[in-house]
Amino acid sequence: MSLLGVGKGVESPPSKTKKDTIAKNEDQQETGTCEKLSSSHLPRSIFSRALCEQLATMQVKSLVNEAPPQATHKTDAFVARYKKLEGLLRHAMDSGDFTALFNRNKPMVDKEPHRISDAVRLAAQRQVCDRLQSDLLTQEEMRDFCYTLEKWANKTPKPMKPAWFQWVVCGMREKGMLLYDMYIDYVAFTKARAEMHPKIREWLTTTKFFTLMTESDDTIFRRLPIVHLYNYVTKKVWLVQVRLGLAYYDVDGQGYLTEESMEAYIRDMIPTLPHLDEMDPTLEPFYLCAATRKFFFFLDPRRIDKVQIAAIISSLLLDDIFELHDLEVRTTNWFGVYSLLRIYKHYVYLDTDANGMLSPKEFLKFNYSSRGNQVCLTETFVNALFSEKMTYHGEMDFRTYIDFVLAIENKNEEQSISYFVKVLDVHGKGYLNSSDLHYFYKDVYKILFECSLEPPKFEDIKTEIFDMIKPSNPCRITAADLFSSGKGGYVIGMLIDAKTLDEAENLEIVGNS
Structure with missing residues (x-):
């Protein structure tokens, strides 16, 4: 019995031998159909595999001894769906062209086979967020880090006498050679690092210390201002917070944001930006469009309609957005109200027919x-x-x-x-x-x-x-x-x-x- 027979009127019951023959033929027909679908002619994609699995598990029951089912809208939709599916399958196997089974990359199958993959994707996204959450430092841990730096700062290098060392440092300060109050050398840094939080120890490596040393103004004793270390750790914590915030909008869990996801992220940020408090609510759609398009114009060179989260964080565009925490911002800041009004008013001016x-x-x-x-x-x-x-x-x-x-x-x-x-x-x-x-x-x-x-x-x-x-x-x-x-x-x-x-x-x- 083919799929086209589902839902039709009931014929007179055949004999037992005839019934067995019909059931056997149906099993052979179903097995042959699945074997043809699993051949190399079918595109090897998620949709084709889902279609093959659904057909392999689909049971077509004979209705010869059963009363006709009660007609409902849901039943009619089900029958129509599988009638269309069978027609597409017959055409595909006759012509060898399976592209008709897909409509804009949407398979003619139920979403049931994809529920497991969706659950795995959401679980992976939660795992990424939990890992990023573990990288965040509490205020108490940051205070302990600052206390540790101050504890080991301004220590006299061992080969030098403390009195002579302090005399040279005072002379350097009088000449304006030292701009900061507290410095730390490499020996003291290694001792301080042993007392720091494990996550901070991962960030503040020996390589990073000497990289930051290139920005130090103490060229005589080769010491590093502790404020450089503090700013570096603070920036790392901030980046983790931003990465965590963006990860919640990564629907696919692949490290990208679509234009809709980026727009949702900026929309949720608007209430936290004091500079935008007085913006007319009717201008919000235009603001979201202007803000989102700047990210995609500069960070999506291949025009694939999605932007890497890593590219968003490494760019300076987020810095311009976070500048809006201040009431007064630069007039050249694209994300400020002034820029929006300038662009919007000129657009309205050009639109003479409104x-x-x-x-x-x-x-x-x-x-x-x-x-x-x-x-x-x-x-x-x-x-x-x-x-x-x-x-x-x-x-x-x-x-x-x-x-x-x-x-x-x-x-x-x-x-x-x-x-x-x-x-x-x-x-x-x-x-x-x-x-x-x-x-x-x-x-x-x-x-x-x-x-x-x-x-x-x-x-x-x-x-x-x-x-x-x-x-x-x-x-x-x-x-x-x-x-x-x-x-x-x-x-x-x-x-x-x-x-x-x-x-x-x-x-x-x-x-x-």
């Missing part, structure tokens, strides 16, 4: 930069931007707008250069050639000419660009060439911004034609 999106015509009015310089984008570049970057019905949303603002305000950064090269490379070759340069420069030349200026000819500009960049291939300019030259941001500005040439007299641009 539909929440920017058309190419509206985006052409983009004319500011946080660095204090105005810009004048060309129409050719704007059209290429809207063609390359993801837009909705030919218009740009706030998320895509944030990426452009990050790129235009950090043109010399590697991620920004890669962003612009993908736009300027209209044919997707992976590099820029003379044709690409001419295609974008002609609009710059036109704007300057209409402003009664005398712009350089393209041949002069092309020669100057290749001389500045010095690409590895004399006919091609890659993003790596632009970044390594240190002048990639300026070259990009020459091709997309008409005001770059107008403000570059000190950069020795080729003279007028």
